[in-house]
Amino acid sequence: MTSYKDLLKQREALEQQISEARRRELSEAVAQVRALVAEYGLTAQDVFPAGRGRGPTKGTRSSTAGTKVAPKYRNPATGETWTGRGKAPKWIQNENREKFAI
Structure with a gap:
């Protein structure tokens, strides 16, 4: 052995x-x-x-995963933006999104 x-x-x-x-x-x-x-x-x-x-x-x-996307919505009170992708932030939930459009 x-x-x-x-x-x-x-x-x-x-x-x-x-x-x-x-x-x-x-x-x-x-x-x-x-x-x-x-x-x-x-x-x-x-x-x-x-x-x-x-x-x-x-x-x-996809090959575009992880790329930056331009924001589509802005909170006029804070200046915070959101791209329209993923879960909506609290400031835009249950609101008419047109008034936040950039």
């Missing part, structure tokens, strides 16, 4: 082999990509078009 220390040494050696294999294969992959880019004259925009990056995936939040 193998001892704990022996297993740890084996794991360390295996992790080093994994790291070296990844580094080697990664450099090969980058070389292939660079060759294809050069062969076809591709640009970064061709390969990574705007709006198609590491954003939300299909079925999750």
